[in-house]
Amino acid sequence: MAKNSPRDIEVKAFATHQLITQPNPLRKVLRRVGEKDMDDPVGRAEQALAGLSGEFKDWMAVEAGRLAAAYAAVQTDGFTREARDELFRAAHDIKGDAATFGYPSAAVIAESLCRVIEHAPDLARVPSELFSHHVNAIQAIVHENTKLDSLSVSSELSRRLRSVADDYLAHVNRDRPEHLEAILAPSIVPGE
């Protein structure tokens, strides 16, 4: 359904580019409804997501275990390309998923770890404690984050780890302005 025939596609050629327009191939799925329409697809989806939440703890444990395994491989083999990429992907997945799973502090720590992996000029020279503290903190949050009173602890832990990592990155990238800019720049993408 999505593809228009070539006859529907209009091309205007300019000196440096072509502008290609076509009738909206998805227009048929748009339906006008009245103001009284009660259908709430977003609410329905949020309810469905809440229905999955019983599995989030187990999922998060799997993600944390993957991160620990990736770091163990780094400790054994060093920062080979494969080991480095797997450690980054494991941390990156936690950065993206953990807040959805109810572990926002783990997401913050995972983001901090991703930044270290991405911006440290030489991973072999990064103090190993910087990695182990990140990995261990995520394990601790995932396995002990069942009580409300631990939330403030995990929040403070994530804040301090991020601060230490940022100080380190700012120091080792002091002569690498493109990395410094990326480290200091805020996210520009809205979540919603």
Add this chain to the structure above:
Amino acid sequence: MFRIDFNKLRFLVCDDNPHMRRILRTLLHSFGAREVYEAEDGATALEMYSHYVPDIVITDWAMPIFDGLELAQMIRQPESKGNPYAPIIMLTGHSEKRRVTVARDAGVTEFLAKPISAKGLYQRILNVVANPRPFIKTKTYFGPDRRRNTSSAYMGPERRVGEKHEVLQQPSLLDKARSSI
């Protein structure tokens, strides 16, 4: 007010993380979608893209071997036999400006930063369905117009020339397409 008939849309979801695929599937089915195809890497997604001809592609960025960026670049091949125009929503943990620019230059239509929300995903889908942008083809780019709006106060260099008065007469893709039929 408009609603989307999700049951008429075909989705392709590409993410190497099974948990995220499950969440995406759950959200899309809750919106009303029936056809949701899933791939765990870019290469499989590209095969499924050719086979199922999805209306909308939702892809993660960071995946082993063949990532979401490469998937977008492979889909946005103007001379390919497949559909190079399908909306691509990149769902990713990357949210730095540099990354967004790279994704935009690969032909990604919409960018949605994780953590995912039902509202955020719905709005991106609504946007690509209701407000498709024209495509631009240059020597180095093929994809949705990267200018989402125009500003009369813009003071920088004009990178596109010939917008109004320097239109060159040259065979268009349409003419080429017609002549090949």
